[in-house]
Amino acid sequence: MTEQLLIRQVRPWGGQVVDVLITDGYIRRMEPDMVVDEEVAVLDGRSHLLLPGLVNAHAHLDKNLLGLPWHKNQLTGNRVQDFVAYERRVQREVNHSPQVQSARQIEASLATGTTYIRTHVDVDAEVGLRNLEGVLATREQYRDVMTMQVVAFPQGGMLSLPGSIDLLEEALKAGADCLGGLDPAAIDRDPVKNLDTLFTLAARYNVDLDIHLHEPGALGAFTVELIAERTRALGMQGRVTISHAYCLGMVEPDYLHRLIDLLRENRIIVMTLGSGHSPFPPIKTLYDAGVALCTGTDGVRDTWGPYYTIDMLERVKLMGYRSGLRRDEDVEMVLRMATYGGAQVMGIQDYGLAVGHRASLVIVAGDTPAEAVIEQPPRTYVIQGGRVLVAGGRRVD
């Protein structure tokens, strides 16, 4: 039997009011004042905005402390290594369960309209496959409502932590979709060997790469060049993401534009959160130059610092704020990173607001997409494959 749902009176991306007919999980018709012969369930869209399901293209589902007592942050040190050591100590103290915590974050994400998540999961010789197993169990539990990609991520180090490479390979065999990397020079101390190892593994298992790059200035820029060279050599255009890429916000304009050319030619995707304190990629410059961009939440309520956001609309607001983007059209550009840009990096083919696309949809009040970003009202409805997951801001399924 066909399952049908009719949404009356919504404005796709703030445009004209239409009705939307969903059949078997896909958008089948979109038109004003639709006449439907059959009996179908109807939702009143109240002339609110219709957006495609939000995409969190950079999460760490295995790190959060959601639902646990407030963690009083007493972190010392400023290096990634300090943050990792502190995190692992606290996680042991609170007897942290990756499965329970990742499920909590999925629930909170669905409630605000995120229906696609790429999550990095710690895999290295210190934590083994424990976190991966928990997150994979959560992925299975939520497979009908949340589209998830799992990146095996050597948070504790790859070359610098013996045994990690074998575990990354095991993770790919166990169900991880992508391979992650971390600061090939600053953490692993050998950028060429690190990247050769990563690209070789990625090619062998035919998976995409997503590399955390916190390295500053000229060092990070050198690593970007090394990544681009290997992307070209292995024909991995469109399958490599650089996450954070702070260096793109630190180099001189001339050098930045040479790096932008490399990114565009090799279809390397840049993931940025906007960052609170550090320089970060100039998103409007990259967007205008045709570099593919996406965004995510990074860790939420974890030990890396107190600030976090689960709602991708809030993330868009923060990134626009940090980027000094004042015009509505620029805010909408950032929103495209949290929707179409994220879908591109995750390789979602049936994503969008047109007939034939999967009915993964968010309905939210707002005169324009920018107003929804700024005001972040509770989601009127969140729909996934025709199922109503959220109504009036509350999970109902």
Add this chain to the structure above:
Amino acid sequence: MTEQLLIRQVRPWGGQVVDVLITDGYIRRMEPDMVVDEEVAVLDGRSHLLLPGLVNAHAHLDKNLLGLPWHKNQLTGNRVQDFVAYERRVQREVNHSPQVQSARQIEASLATGTTYIRTHVDVDAEVGLRNLEGVLATREQYRDVMTMQVVAFPQGGMLSLPGSIDLLEEALKAGADCLGGLDPAAIDRDPVKNLDTLFTLAARYNVDLDIHLHEPGALGAFTVELIAERTRALGMQGRVTISHAYCLGMVEPDYLHRLIDLLRENRIIVMTLGSGHSPFPPIKTLYDAGVALCTGTDGVRDTWGPYYTIDMLERVKLMGYRSGLRRDEDVEMVLRMATYGGAQVMGIQDYGLAVGHRASLVIVAGDTPAEAVIEQPPRTYVIQGGRVLVAGGRRVD
């Protein structure tokens, strides 16, 4: 007849649970498990945090578009002058009422626990006293529940807009509490004459000064020096605020420390919001050096850009995020700017959480003050002079 209110079970600034007895608007007793002989009204504090009323030390109550249809921002240009011209055009188009709009912002502020506001109000030869009259009417309307200071602010220029100086003087006679300034070099083109005029007026009317300073780098730092020289010469220590002071986030450490010495010696207060895109004062460095600091919302939902916050807890979160402050104790430092720091700049003598202080209080869920800053729950109660203004996040009075 004495009016009394007993608050059971609250934790002042996250400390031990106490009961608080309020008599005639002031805190009269604070102790655990208080025995009270008389019949008194009782509030259940549910072991939540007790904070002093939040202080928005930098608002523009005459600029917001709250309650009006979403304004689609189409600003062009990057200079303060561009922003002002755009704002005044839009305000004419929407037939903007300073009285109605300022009252809307007061209501929204009370709902989140802000009970003290210093607001700048545009006074110059272009707008005349129109905005001032509207905001003064609102101040009168809310005098029992909101402590307000009004700064006469030459947004359109002082020396550079003939007639503005006379209007500033009229504003002080009409009820403005403080005198404001704006970029003495970058906008008014003559920093010495601008500051001499401002300080002379302030001394004549015996009012505090609060100067907007967006000037970057060495230019802004030079203006800071000029302000400090005049503060010392006129004996205005403790009565001068520099708002924004982006330049303090742009100069080299050695020069910064010379400027910090000038600020501390002359007890000049620095107001910063954290800023989205621009460098801004390094608040922890200033705090540790003994410089008085406060913060505010700046404009909210106006034409200067889409980003805004009314809730001072959200402002504290944003500023901590922008400052890279990860430890709870540092988040609490920022919260002190939005409470005690703001009370200091406004000269509120009876401010705080001890016996004898005015009962201007916020009760909010949270294990620690940092948790309240990050999670921003609806305010359990907001109390002003013993009156309950907000219960369960809603205005009740």
